[in-house]
Amino acid sequence: MTDATDIELPRGVALAWGVAANPQRGPKREMSVERIVEAAVEIADAEGLAAVSMAAVASKLGFTPMSLYRYVSAKDDLVLLMQEEATGAPSDATREAGGWRERLEALYREQLQHYLRHPWVLDIPISGVPATPNSAAWMDAGLSALAETDLTYDERLAVMLLVTGTAHWAGSILAGYARVEREGGLDGETITRNEDALFRSLITADAYPHLRAAIESGVFLDESDPFSFALERGLDGVAAYIATDPASRRGSSPTWVTLDDGDIADDKKFREAQKAVREAEKALRDARKIERQVARDARERRARARGER
Known part of the structure; x- marks a missing residue:
């Protein structure tokens, strides 16, 4: 394992932790990293x-x-610092909320509220876990919440990802609708209501019976919150898992999901088969489009026939 003192920190990370060297020269008027980040956040908001x-x-x-x-x-460093500023750190009240x-x-x-106040944070490309103080504070708060359980650290981090992932997804949807x-x-x-009407006009029972x-x-x-429901059911599962005998739990965690068929992606016949599937799917979509149009025409003809009687 590499010792932390041997790692040369990226400039943005060093700035976030306050260990970057200060510029030797600069404008005579007041200027600081903090002021630059504040101005950038105001523009993004x-x-x-x-x-x-x-x-x-x-x-x-x-x-x-x-x-x-x-x-x-660099702009990438600025965006990292903006993210650090906008997401903040979890409050003491949240850290001490109960069990x-x-x-x-x-x-x-609380994390969802940060996203809704600064929705542009959701547009920042994910390139790994930001190694910044506030990011560390959120992870620490999640792990702290589970510290009294007998979950392993891998399992605690996985539960934390369930929470933060739900907050990120909910923030993306809610911010999009607000826009x-x-x-x-x-x-x-x-x-x-417009969305409901659109789906009713496009989705047929023959093609998509369950939808x-x-x-x-x-x-x-429906006005209920699907994200809170999903999180609650996920935490129900975590609670049930915690209640089981540790000795009866699975011996290893699932592995990462990877793209299927990667080992044969360069096979000519396989690529031809994939192309045929895509063409068939397109033909099916086109056929369903024609079906919907014919059905609309039939309904209009029937309505006109009734009106002429």
Whole structure:
């Protein structure tokens, strides 16, 4: 194992931990990494992550882009620091919310609120676990919640990923709908009803029987929170797992899922078979499209015939 002192920290990570060397020269007026990050977060909150550039941040602060590079040498480093600032650290109240389940549920709710306040964080590409103080604080809080259980550290981390993954997915969906509301001038109820009507017009019982049955039940009009439900059922499973005798648990954890058929991906006949499947799927989609159009035409003809009687 490599000793931590032997690792040369990336500039952004070093800045996040406050161990990066300060610039030797800089603008005479007030400037700091903290001020640069604050300005960048303000731009992202107002206009989205795509609007953030070194030039835009410099302009907001009244400096030249080159002056910023003395403090933050790359945009990727700036985005890392923005993420660190926006996600914050879990509150003491969340860390002390009760038993392991209550604390994990509190962590979920608090993390989700961070995403909703700064939805652009969800647009940052995932390239690994950010090795920053606040990221470490969230992981530590999750592991702390499970510290009194007999789960292994691998299992505790997996449970934490269940919580943070649900928060990330819920944040993505809720932020997306909030954006549609702002840009389209529609309220949530109108968006929901429009979606329900769209699915009812496209999804037939013949082609998609189970989905059509769900639509008929009003699933797209239901106001319950599916993310909280999914998290609760996941934690039910964790609780049941904790309650079992450790000796009866599985001997090893499942391995990572990888892309199937990778060992034969370069086989000519296999590629031809894949192409044939794609073409067949496309033909089926086209046929279903024609079917829907013919069905609409038939309904219109029948309606006209009834009207002429």
